[in-house]
Amino acid sequence: MTVHTVTRRTQSWYGEQIGILILDAAYPCVPGNVGNATTYDYPVRFQEVRGASIDRLLNQRDPALRDVFIEAAVELQNRGVKAITGACGFMAYFQEEVSAAVDIPVFLSSLMQIPFMHAAAGGTVGIITANASRLTPRHFEASNVPGHIPLAIAGMEGQTEFREAILEEKGTLDSAQIEREVTEVARKLVEDNPDVRSILLECSDLPPYAHAVQAATGRPVFDFITMINHVQQSVARRSYRGHM
Numbered sequence: 063m064t065v066h067t068v069t070r071r072t073q074s075w076y077g078e079q080i081g082i083l084i085l086d087a088a089y090p091c092v093p094g095n096v097g098n099a100t101t102y103d104y105p106v107r108f109q110e111v112r113g114a115s116i117d118r119l120l121n122q123r124d125p126a127l128r129d130v131f132i133e134a135a136v137e138l139q140n141r142g143v144k145a146i147t148g149a150c151g152f153m154a155y156f157q158e159e160v161s162a163a164v165d166i167p168v169f170l171s172s173l174m175q176i177p178f179m180h181a182a183a184g185g186t187v188g189i190i191t192a193n194a195s196r197l198t199p200r201h202f203e204a205s206n207v208p209g210h211i212p213l214a215i216a217g218m219e220g221q222t223e224f225r226e227a228i229l230e231e232k233g234t235l236d237s238a239q240i241e242r243e244v245t246e247v248a249r250k251l252v253e254d255n256p257d258v259r260s261i262l263l264e265c266s267d268l269p270p271y272a273h274a275v276q277a278a279t280g281r282p283v284f285d286f287i288t289m290i291n292h293v294q295q296s297v298a299r300r301s302y303r304g305h306m
Contacts, residue, residue, distance in 0.1 A: 069142060070140060070142055072140035072141065072142075073140070073141055073142035074141075075141075075142070076142060077105050078105045078106060078107040078141070078142065078143055079104065079105075079106075079143060079144045079145065079294055079297050079298045080102075080104070080106045080107070080143060080144070080145055080146075080147060080290060080293065080294050080297075081106070081107045081108075081109060081135075081138030081139070081141070081143030081145070081146045081147070082096060082097075082106055082107065082108050082109065082146075082147055082148070082149055082290075083109055083111050083131065083134050083135065083138070083146065083147070083148045083149060083153065083170065084097055084108050084109065084110045084111065084149045085110075085111060085114050085115065085116060085119065085149060085150055086110055086111060086112055086113055086114050086115050087115060087116050087231060088231055088233070089227055089228055089231050089232075089233070089235055090227075090234070090235040091267075092235070092237050092270050093270065094269045094270030094271075094272075094287070095266065095267055095269065095270055096147075096148075096149040096266035096267075096269065096286045096287070096290070097149050097266065101269070101287060102290070102294075104294060104298070107138060107141060107143055109134045109135075109137055109138050110134070111127070111130050111131055111134045112130055112134070113127070113130055114127050114130060114131065116150075116228075116229060116231070119150065119152050119153070119155070120150075120152050120192070120193055120196045120229075121196065123155060123196075123198075127155075127156065128156055128159050131153070131156045131159070131160050132156075132159060132160055132163040135160045135163060135164050135168065136163060136164060139164045139165070139166055143166070144166055144167075144297040144298070145166055145167040145168070145169065145293050145294075145297050146160070146164065146166060146167070146168045146169070146170075147168075147169050147170065147286070147289070147290050147293065148169075148170035148171060148266075148286075149266045149286070150171075150192075150265070150266050151171045151172045151173055151191065151192070151197075151201070151264035151265060151266065151286075152171070152192070152196065152197070152201060153170035153171055154170055154171030154173050154174075154200075154201040154202075154204045154205045155200060155201060155204065156170065156204075157169075157170045157171060157174075157204040157205060158204050167293065167297070169289060169293060171201065171204075171205050171264075172262060172263070172264050172266070172284070172285055172286045172289055173189075173201060173202060173205040173207060173262070173264060174205045174206065174207075174289065175262060175284050175288065175289050176189075176202075176205070176207045176211060176213075176262060177206065177207060177208065177211065179260045179262060179282075179284055180211045180260075182260070182282075183259040183260040183281075183282055184259050185212070185257045185258060185259030185260075186212040186213065186214050186255055186257045186258045186259065187211060187212070187213050187214070187258070187259075187260055187261075187262060188213075188214045188215075188216070188248075188251050188252065188255060188258035188260065188261040188262065188281070189213060189214070189215045189216070189261075189262045189264050190216050190217075190218065190244060190247055190248060190251065190261065190262070190263050190264060190265070190268065190275075191215060191216070191217050191218065191264040191265060192217070192218055192219065192224075192228070192229065192264070192265040192267070193217050193218070193219040193229065194215050194216060194217025194219065195217065195219065197215060197217075197264070212257070214251060214254070214255040214258055216247050216248075216250070216251040217247075218243065218244065218247060218265065218268075221240075221243035221244070221247065222243075223235075223236050223239040223240050223243060224240050224243055224244070224267075227240065228265075228267050237270065240267075240271065241270075241271045241274050244263075244268055244271045244274070244275060245271065245274045245275055245278045248261060248275040248278055248279050249278050249279065251279075252279045252281065258279075258281065259281065259282075260281055260282045260283075260284065261275060261276075261279060261281045261282070261283050261284070262283075262284045262285065263275065263283065263284070263285035263286075266286045268285060269285040269286055269287045272285050272287075
């Protein structure tokens, strides 16, 4: 007979290993998006960061958001998750503060994969971000990205459907059109920077199109989902089954 013990008195249910901090935004999250629960082969727990709008995080970089990010992360920890991720690469702005406030792993931004990508593939790491003009040195520093890694950055802010559907939250989203937009951005990124050996889709809304980007560029493609799956496997190890 196996005897189980309560882990936290604040935990009323079990089985969710990954907690995901979600922006206070409203647009359709299609399968493959970090904000769609059917993206994962395991249960996840979402926690909205109240007041953390796209404008306040990307454009204003409002330092007052620090407290609500910490509050949301502590809530996830209290509910029993084993690790906390974000649902926007720009959450890197608060990576250090959130990590210091909880005692479980925190990986708020897909940017944290860049050192591994460079070590594995070499060359230049290509980054496709929601808005290239809003990605600052602080985001990279907080994600522990060394300054010597060569980067080539392209933004989606100039793509009409992406900008209107996601950055401006018009209320509808043409997924096929966004796939065409991000594929074209990726193709141009590689044409302009032939030394790009791997591509990171920084934005949490872009993983649904990773397969199309890979088909168009022939490069390994990383995103939020590759990072979340990696951490999930490390905090919920399973025994092996097989034959000898």
